[in-house]
Amino acid sequence: MTNTFTDVASVVDAVKDIVPKLRENGREAEELRWLPEENIALLEKAGVFRIATPKRYGGLDLPIEDQVRVLTEVARGCGSTGWVAMVWSSSTWLATLFPDRAQEEIFASDSVRISGGFTPSGTLTPVEGGYILDGSWRFNSGCRGADWNIATSTVHHPDGTPEELVAIVPMSEFTIADDWHTSAAAATGSSTSTAKGVFVPAHRVITFVDAILGSAPDRTPTPGRGYGLFSFVLASAVATYVGIAKGALELFLERVKGRAIAYTNHTDQSQHPLTQIQVATAANKITAAEAMQDRWLRLLQERADSDEPMTDAEKAAMRGQAAFAIQLAKEAVEVLYTASGATVIQRSVPLQRFHRDIQGLAQHGLLLLSTNLEVHGRVLLGLDPDSPFL
Incomplete structure (x- = not known):
């Protein structure tokens, strides 16, 4: 097209x-x-x-x-x-x-699709001109339609010291298992991808530290785009949750008017004060999530424009706030789902899928509320964040 x-x-x-x-x-x-x-x-x-x-x-x-x-x-x-x-x-x-x-x-094509993740479940063995890649990566979202795949792996140096490296490899070099059978985010095709004896040239491998810091050699930085790895990924991810919550609110509003409340005398649910409170609560949770989001998006861009990295305290705060914004979006969908009556469980009603998707995606390890609030709270208490994922 x-x-x-x-x-x-x-x-x-x-x-x-x-x-x-x-x-x-x-x-x-x-x-x-x-x-x-x-x-x-x-x-x-x-x-x-x-x-x-x-x-x-x-x-x-x-x-x-x-x-x-x-x-x-x-x-x-x-x-x-x-x-x-x-x-x-x-x-x-x-x-x-x-x-x-x-x-x-x-970027031989300007419209490229790349999947991958940060779990180092592969190994890279040094050979002349590059590495041999072996391993399997679970929960590889989007791998079924990707052009390239990012595979975080471990190399063991001659002295036995391990180091995490990040390789980028054509998706055609991987096999994809048919093992994605889930109750949420079912259409993400987040199957297991596997590489066996795949040669990766050295210029397609960087250290995990270089990925975090944007410090790989022989690289031309893009002005205004030095966001920092995990800050960028978190900022991007929250968009999905906010979007799901917005969609759920629209779906609820489309079906609520004129719906009777079973086993009561109420013939139009939208006229009931409880429903009005529920809708307003959900809408305000979404607005609060977006307000938090706007704050860190401005900070990210300000730092990138000035070519100044965020501090560890700022990164930790963003982790906590991103997870909290996700929680607010999830709660908004929960309110709307609860207010939707028994008919919402039908597979023909999209709102139930939005509810299941946000519940499942909120379980993502990098975005989990408790983990991220711990990192944020440690910094607020004057402690080290105790996490490399900043």
Whole structure:
């Protein structure tokens, strides 16, 4: 498909136009346990897969705030589609942390889809010119439709010292297991990917430390895009949860008017004070989550524009606030689901899928409320954050 969208406003408008179709395809996506090809084609045409590609490679190179706007709209239509789009776009930004030679290969197309994660469940064995990659990576969201895959692995140096490295490899070099059978985020296709004896040239491997600091050699930094690895990933991820909550609110409002409340004399649920309180509560939780989000998005961009890294205290605070924003979005959906009556459990009612998706995605280890509040709380108490994931 030819992509004619060249700025954030046009991409956001294009995504808004396809939200009804993404929502309509939700049940099919869940049954497929992967995104329908129509969803991927619509996102491609809207320019979603170009939002993080550097301009020097023909991409839109949108700042983080604008990327979040786009990803929120996608998740408003379908939680699983939003999650996969977020993984692909955040991993595309991560690819800019590799040496220029690798980037030239990765961005041979300006619309690229990259999956991957940070669990070092593979090994890299040094050989002439690079490494041999072996291992399996579970919960590899989006791997079924990705062009490239990021595989965090461990290398053991001659003295026995282990070191975590990050490799980026064509997805065609992996096999994908049919093992994604879940009650939530079912359409993300987050299957296990496996590499056996795959050669990875040295320029496609960087240290985990270089990934965190953006300090890989032979790399041309993109001005205004030095967000810091985990801060960027967290900021991108929250967009999915906020988008799901916004979509759930819309779905609730569409079906509530004129619905009777069973075993009562109330013939229009929207006229009941409790329902009015519930809707306002959910809406305000979403607004509060967005307000927190706006604060750290501004801080991220200010630091990137001034080429000044965030402090560990700021990163820890962002972790806590991001997880809290996710909690608020989850609570908003819970309120709406609880207010929807028994008919909401029908698979034909999209709201139940939005509820299950946000419940499941909120279990993600990097985004878990308790873990992130612990890191944030330690810093507030004057302690070391005691986490490398900053």
